Amino acid sequence: MSATPPPIHQLSLWLVSSVHNVFDTMFQLSTEQLPAEEMHLPAGETVAVSIGFVGQVNVEVLIYAPSQAAMQLASIVLEMPAAELDQPTVGDVMGELGNMVVGAVKSNVSDLGLDCTMTIPSVSFVSECRTPLHTADSSTTLGFEFHGGKCLIKLVLKPAA
């Protein structure tokens, strides 16, 4: 018999812990979690990352960060001036950030005995962030602030296929 899928609250706790760890280790930045409903991303171009895992538990994670903040992160981790970074490189950094953040959550789920497979990150640049900021049984949105930058992360627990 399979283990019970973890509730959204537990997934959310793992996600928060993973975000802090990834920002600290890869970018040497501390992050503060803020109520998503009180956080507004600045208007303008936003990087949107979609990544998750599928199997006995299906999760999609959407990460939204202003392009400027994403460029700042890419500049730190690649040790390159922001002016030398092109859009695909910034997108790659954000996709890998998503991979690392979600990988830890997926590993916790798998360690409960639930078989899941990570998806490949999909990255797009959108004119602005339009994500409904609500928490429900199947989704929650979290806000983070880091060194003047901000990002929103929406976690969606999807029904098993």
Next chain:
Amino acid sequence: MDRKILTIDDSKMVRMIVEKTFAPYNCIVTAASDGSEGVEAALRDKPDIIFMDITMPVMTGLEALAKIRQTPEIAATPVVMLTAESDAQRLGAADALKVAGYISKPFQGDQLVLLTHKLIGLTRKK
């Protein structure tokens, strides 16, 4: 003597970090962006060590590792899994294919250097 290091990862960011990390050492770092390209690069370059991601398009890291172990010219190459997936199931599958070590993402360059030095030895450039 220069050590040959192959990084196989679909993320340009990770490939660049590996290249920058080993720049101060007597190493030649080559890169591939998926498992299939990685096996080809391993056959061509005969690296002393391989750092490999698990989740990649075209051919996953575990599939590429199995292919490497089945290919006599490169079967004995130490392969270190550099992956965001650190659950017992994935690591067990890699163990069965005689993986030389694991480094969990997120990671720091020092971890790569320490493990590489332990497995194949490294010297700093003068």
